[in-house]
Amino acid sequence: MTVHPLQQLRRGKSIFRRLVGKPAREFYLYLPTTLQENATIIVAVHGISMNAAEHMVKLRQLAEDKGAVIIAPYFSKRRYPRYQQLEDPKTGKRADLALIEIVESVCTQFGLKRQKFTLIGYSGGAQFAHRFAFYHADRVMACISCAAGWYTYPNFQETYPLGLSPNTGPAGMSVHPDWRNVRHHVIVGSIDTAIEPSLNMKPEIVAQQGTGRLERAQRWVEAMNNVVITEVGLPVEYSEIAGMGHDFTDAYDNFRVDRIISQSTVFKK
Known part of the structure; x- marks a missing residue:
């Protein structure tokens, strides 16, 4: 493999990059010290606090342990106000x-093999992650959703984003036919039950999913397993962390969510 000069310079370091052109596509990147052409690619998606850099920093050890590249996209409130739903219904x-486009650019620039990647999302980022996995299953090996505010259900009678009714997804998309083959792991705190101003409390969501993030995670895992265990035998892994609430820094610093992620079955071949 021919080594790109940037690979040699930037291994073991964090980089902020912006793709040329519009719309804005900005991201943080971490290349492991030992970088192989077939390196695992992990995409870490922030919540509404927009802390993409912190996501990249917290996952650097995971990158080193697994020889993985970390890509942490930055979806600004101004440019991508509804990134959690993949498409902004007002601006498109x-x-x-x-x-x-970000992942394709990284693969091209650093000579990485194009392969399915693993998504890790926290809060609003978890909303983005599991929805991306539904509609772009051909690009996703696994999806780890941490403390999502609410979920899209594997219900083909409900329109998106509540369900997966055909032709109602982003830009009129239908769910990808391979969506059942994506491995999922849901992580949530046992006391992540608060009803905060940012939590979607529309009546139809409460009726379908419950109130706090803990209940919503439990219900979604049950709904998914009712489908995927029967059809493909890939149960959704579920981790409920005792005493953990809803704080990204606390989750990683004190409850070591990164270790739970590192040991997840989604990384097993």
Whole structure:
């Protein structure tokens, strides 16, 4: 493999990059010290606090342990106000396509093999992650959703984003036919039950999913397993962390969510 000069310079370091052109596609990147052409690619998606850099920093050890490249896209509130749903219904801006272009660019620039990647999302980022996995299953090996505010259900009678009714997804998309083959792991705190101003409390969501993030995670895992265990035998892994609430820094610093992620079955071949 021919080594790109930037690979040699930037291994073991964090980089902020911006793709040329519009719409804006910005991201943080971490290349492991030992970088192989077939390196695992992990995409870490922030919540509404927009802390993409912190996501990249917290996952650097995971990158080193697994020889993985970390890509942490930055979806600004101004440019991608509804990134959690992949497409902004008002402007038509597609956060999902922005991510695809970012990953393609990184693979091209650093000589990486194009392969399915693993998505890790926290809060609003978890909303983005599991929805991306539904509609772009051909690009996703696994999806780890940490403390999502609410979910899209594997219900083909409900329109998106509540369900997966055909032709109601981003830009009129239908769910990818391979969506059942994506490995999922849901992580949530046992006391992540608060009803905060940012939590979607629309009546139809409460009726379908419950109130706090803990209940919503439990219900979604049950709904998914009712489908995927029967059809493909890939149960959704579920981790409920005792005493953990809803704080990204606390989750990683004190509850070591990164270790739970590192040991997840989604990384097993």
